[in-house]
Amino acid sequence: MKFGYFDDVNKEYVITTPKTPLPWINYLGTQDFFSLISNTAGGYSFYKDAKLLRLTRYRYNNSPMDQNGRYYYIKEGDTVWNPGWQPVQTPLDSYQCRHGLGYTVFESSKNSLNAKLLAFVPVHDNCEINLLTLTNYTDAEKEFDLFSYIEFCLWNAADDSSNFQRNFSTGEVEVAGSTIYHKTEYRERRNHYAVYSVNHPVNGFDTSRDAFIGLYNSPADPQAVRKGFCSGSIAHGWAPVASHHIHLKLRPGDSVSLVFVLGYCENPKDKKFSAPGVINKEPADRLLARYQTTEQVMAAFQELKDYWTTLLSAYTIQTEDVRLNRMVNIWNQYQCMVTFNMSRSASYYESGLGRGMGFRDSCQDLLGFVHLIPERARQRILDIAATQFPDGSAYHQYQPLTKRGNMDVGSGFNDDPLWLIAGTAAYLRETGDFSILEEPCTFDNDADSTAPLMEHLRRSFQYTATHKGPHGLPLIGRADWNDCLNLNCFSEEPGESFQTTGPNDGPVAESVFIAGMFVKYGREYAEICDALRLDDERDAVLKEVAAMEETVMDAGWDGDWFLRAYDAMSNPVGSKLCEEGQIFIEPQGMCVMAGIGTDITEDGSPSTAARALRSVEERLDTRYGIILQTPAYTTYHVELGEISSYPPGYKENAGIFCHNNPWISCAETVLGHGSRAFEVFKKTCPAYLEDQSEIRRTEPYVYCQMMAGRDAPTHGEGKNSWLTGTAAWTFTCISQYILGIQPTLQGLRINPCIPSDWSGYTCRRIYRGVSYDITIDNSAHVESGVASVTVDGQPVTGTLIPFDAGKKTCKVEVVLG
Template sequence: MKFGHFDDVKKEYVISNPRTPYPWINYLGTQEFFSLISNTAGGYSFYKDARLRRITRYRYNNVPIDMGGRYFYIKDGETIWNPGWSPVKTELDFYECRHGMGYTIITGKKNGLKAEATFFVPQNYNGEVQQVVLTNESSEEKTFSFFSFAEWCLWDAQDDCTNFQRNFSTGRVEVVGSTIYHKTEYRDRRDHFAFYTVNDEIDGYDTDRDSFIGLYNGFHNPQAVEAGKANNSFADGWSPIASHYKKITLAPGESKTLVFILGYVEMPVDKKFEADGVTINKEKALAMIEQYNTPEKVAAGLEELKATWDRLLSVINVDTPDDKVNRMVNIWNQYQCMVTFNLSRSASYFESGIGRGMGFRDSNQDILGFVHQIPDRARQRIIDIASTQLPDGGCYHQYQPLTKKGNSDIGGDFSDDPLWMILSVSAYIKETGDWSILDEMVPYDNDESKAKPMLDHLKVSFYHVINNLGPHGLPLAMRADWNDCINLSCYSDTPGESFQTYTNPKFAAEGGYSKVAESVMVATLFTYTGPNYVSILKHLGKDDEAAAAQAEIDKMKKNVMESAFDGDWFLRAYDSTGAKMGSKECEEGKIFIEPQGFAVMSEIGKDEG
């Protein structure tokens, strides 16, 4: 069954059936404010950090799927529908979603009324702009009720899911004209707030979820929408929302454009409130609203965004006989690489953004895909990552993008992590010729007193592998290697504990991980990344250090051939009992692709045929 097609001219993917096999999503934002939006307008928004600055709620494991988003409800007579089909799921006369470069356009038609909603995050702007164009395509006048909807998250997405004793007391709002402010102040004095506004007079609003939806209703049948009017509810604790209500009449052929803005504001603590200490200072919010409060300003912002993506995608282009190759290389692969730079897989429909931040290995890997597009930002990202490294060359496996500090909840000792930084720094130098990054003073564990040149970070990364070898001279797997789901040395036998973050005390060795479990994948990754470090040393005239490093690479290749090649393919690992994994000698007899690829790229076994 076909659900859509590529529009190469507009650089868009066009979805014509809302019932996709799974929600098909787009990522909005390129700087500090980000949104995820599905083809039916589901998803959520956050500022910098999907956990610590979550702005709207989303329910990952809900049934039906993809519940929570930026919804527009239309009640036309007795018919209630959404431009994006969900969540009411009234059958539409026409539906289309266009996922473009940093924007999404969703169009729905029902009973002669057309609603086209455009969503994007402008450049240098901490907010999501949502423009809705309503057109009466029938031959008769139409009067209908129109509702917006967004559900506020209480900032820390993890706490929002668990700490009801606190959170049911913290929902606080202000409503001024057509703007609903989400300040969430109760014995808290944060330096931030959010708002949801529309550029027109409204006939009512709701800020209390139970009043709008109803205690036993759902997103698909909010009681305010069914009643055709708002309650003017005011949230005082519990679950705050933002919903605008407007009664609209359109003559045949007439259109009306509404511009909604979901925005985020930070204010110095001493300037957040007016003199009364209760009313928030709206100076920055009003300035943000002024930037995009007309269709003309929205059009200019969207054109600026498209021009930005045209520049990013123009750095590298290919022209091959295959249109599909051209499409993927010139548009969608590069777009995806930029998205992974922005979020580093910290937020999606499969990664909640709650249990982790940005990955150390992930973020270094991402550099390889986008460094040609934004080398200056790539340089800063490398420094941010390296600043979380530990003095012995180990790393926090993840770090929070808001604080840029290592995530101690996850910890470290993932054996492959340090090696990826050698690759990312090498890729940056190859792309830019900027050798000065090696002289940049970069702290360890975010401690400026421990700062050393970036070159030192590469050295401890390289030797972290050499200093942690197992009985076959292969790198210890430690907590995990590239595939965290292969539990080589860090299993937990206590329900509720994650093997990724738990070091089993049954292993008496220091650090709580096995001194027997070895990773062939990390061995081959070492032989692939190591020559980049050697080349850097040679370029700097450090010939003795280069020779010593090369000797370690040659020794590792020898160890791999002697202990990790079974005559047909390379093993995956030795597990925590010392048994082989991924060999023809194993009962399952299956091959793992990770060590094969890096072994081939580093030419292990080439001389042996």
């Protein structure tokens, strides 16, 4: 079942009912001010940090779901309704929610009164703009009341939801004309306030929730709306809110447009007040002056649209598959940008209370946005590297505001260092900017301990090379990519963190997955050494890599697939010998991507790699994607940790963990299996699951972290949409491994691996400032193999397009065969 449709021309997903199976959301904001907005206008806003500077209050896990947002009540006679349906839930005569790139539009109507609500955050201001246009489609004059409503958060969202003995006494506001200022704690140490205004005279206002909503009423039935007027309340403590009341008359066919602005304003410390106790409103005045007219708003909206058009022009395809086109050209890249902006902080599953940027998360996200915003990717890499420990290991997360590492989830996740190589190598391939390797970066943010980025990569590699267990495989530490495989934890107490309990490291537990990473990213590191003409280091690295490859084939192979790990007793994990958890997805994908076991066999039998992927298909595949391992753990295994804490089929315990599905897809392309690679790609790709939205439940335009596996009673149900490394990896998979447009250190390489029934496709790729128009001809209907390449009419040998910075455009014709 569908609950909307893709509008590819406008780059929008159009939701046609407010009652989606879960709230379907969008993100507004590109720089510092962000909002979450659902298809019923729910959500909240924050400035830079979702925990520390939250402007509006949201109620997670509420009943009803998705409560608090930017709400507009229209009261015509006894009928009260909202353009977004919530919170009153009056059945609407028409309803539409269009989620676009950085904006959302609601169009709905009741009794021939039409409301169009456009919500967006402008590129250059710290505010959310709501342009509300009301049109009378009847033959008679309409007279009605409009009430706006937002509820302020007292800035620190964690404190706001727990410290009531203080917070019920601190709330303060000011009101001037049509503008409401939220200034809680401004009297003391805050130099910032929030402002909520409308470009129209008001008939009344409220700033106390009790006055507007009523103590025992709900936002579904505010007492002020019921009465038809606000009471001019000034909040003193309790819950400051903002509501404007505007009485409106519309002649037949007439429209009125109102601009509501929710903004964040700062003052210098010595200019906080214009008079004792009165806040300096200058920054708010300046902000609001820029959005006083519909024309100003539409100009800012156009600027936002241009921003996104420019961004997404870096990679566009045309294939015969419209679902593929819309995912690659619009939604997958859009989601990558959202992961750049949000990391894992604020979604409808991430409450915005954790403040960390993951070391590993951020390095991987980078794979998905480096081509969109290479300059910001550069800074991100340097920020991450600056938190690395001198021995090459890493904090597992760092604070985005201070850019310092923190121990909230500890350290000793032994895959972390290698992801720094992965991210940096991707940046180098995209930009060719080797100067980044010379940038000085601190260790552990210690200004006295600094080395060029290249030295950080070296220590990343060496950390893994020097931390091996009894089988010669890398020690897993607290965990590798699978945070829930905790082999040194042994937790018996409820509530203990699986990620910080037990020793940072153990002398025994090893990870085959990290071994695969070591081979893959070790080779990428060797390529960098090669480019820097560090031939000795390159050779030494490749020797280490080759040895590890051998170790994996020896100690890491279970007979039909790669082992997952050895536990703290040196027992295999992910082996036929196990009762549960016999085969895991991660090492199959990573080892084959690394090229381990891919050598053609002499007798024509399947290669080791092919056998591993066949085992994946036979044992882990489902209609909704590949599950993480099988059989699911039915009891708690103290020696394995959190993975066995989930009910079978959910999350890491045999759920479809979407992040690692593209690894299998990529691995299949390594073996030239284009059809299978694309089949795997499609299984978790949201656009292909749109018809099953009643099962998947999450947004059909973005990936989710997890779908319930076949062991779960809700097989196919998605969770944790939006903020997941899945976005970056699926984009890497489709754009580079399948469609085969591959940045390399030397330039763009074209090497598709596609379903044989495809006839071809085109791609426009802006790469190092050059716009490539690439045509792929698969009249031969092969899965892979390049027969010829022509660049601007000239044939070239091989698949690498010689880079010419002097060109503005470059036409590439590739024939497969």
